Amino acid sequence: MHNAAFAALGLDWAYVPMPVPPDRVGEAVRGLTALGFAGANVTVPHKQAVMPFLDEVTPIARALGAVNTIVVRPDGSLLGDNTDGAGLMAALRAHGVSAGRVLVLGAGGAARAVVYALAEAGATVAVANRTPDRAWALCRTIGAALEAAAETQSAPKNLRDLCVSVVQPSGRLTAHPFPDALPALAAEADLIVNTTSLGLHEGDPLPWDPSVAFRPGQVVYDLVFNRPTELLALARSQGATAMDGLGMLVHQGALAFEMWTGQEAPVGVMAEAIREA
Ligand code: ATR
Secondary structure, three states, rough: OOOHHHOOOOOOOOOOOOOOHHHHHHHHHHHHHHOOOOOOOOOOOOOOOOOHOOOEEEEHHHHHHHEEEEEEOOOEEEEEEHHHHHHHHHHHHHOOOOOEEEEEEEEHHHHHHHHHHHOOOOOOEEEEEHHHHHHHHHHHHHHHHHHHHHHOOOOOOHHHHHHHOOOOOOOOOEEEOOOOOHHHHHHHHHHEEEEEOOOOOOOOOOOOOOOOOOOOOEEEEEEEOOOOHHHHHHHOOOOOEEOOOOHHHHHHHHHHHHHHOOOOHHHHHHHHHHHHO
């Protein structure tokens, strides 16, 4: 999608895959400036490992413990950021979806980025996970990170309230057991986001309790983008709006593109390139 975007804007740039062995991450990152790279994306398993080799890491990437985008700045220094959560928010905005009361399924790495971005935007977020302790730990970590960000950036008062509420049972960032809590949480949620790995492969169990109904007006967003998932088919069959993870993938890439090039990303071209891939 990046190469399609470069071509569309007439930029003589190239985006290339570069596998790096884990014990050579430092050398690879430090070499970016010398090699004339404008930046890089970082994928599993290196998202955390690159951090010590960067000159600056944004608060969100630090809070998530994961860098997905490196920017080589004009002075050659390296900035690490994470555009995953902002990518989801941009994808939702592009479809006019507002995130008010949100149910997030899962509490792994993908959930962290999603919960951070939603909570930062002021949503009320319930996290339901098979291992509830993991959901609880996620809420505490993200709550503390938002609180720290609010202190350094003198964020609006409502963000401070949000952070304080994390330690209260009635807070706006809450942890719940999956699937037991689904009936109550589903009734409340305008938006349900699947961040679990269920649905990546055919035959996976549903990340849902099929006896709990979706409803028209509800949006079900599945981060999975490589195949049409059973979760989205179920949501659609019950009148809810179903969205797959392609939008988030495209928009996290578009945000990186804009940081590297300083130009507005041709989002439509990027989405088309992915659909054709
Ligand atoms: P990622 O970093 O991609 O988010 P992860 O950290 O392995 O991957 O997280 C996967 C998520 O899918 C977790 O929330 C996991 O639940 P647990 O924390 O209880 O492991 C969830 N998940 C995986 N398999 C599941 C299953 N069969 N039922 C319910 N949740 C499942």
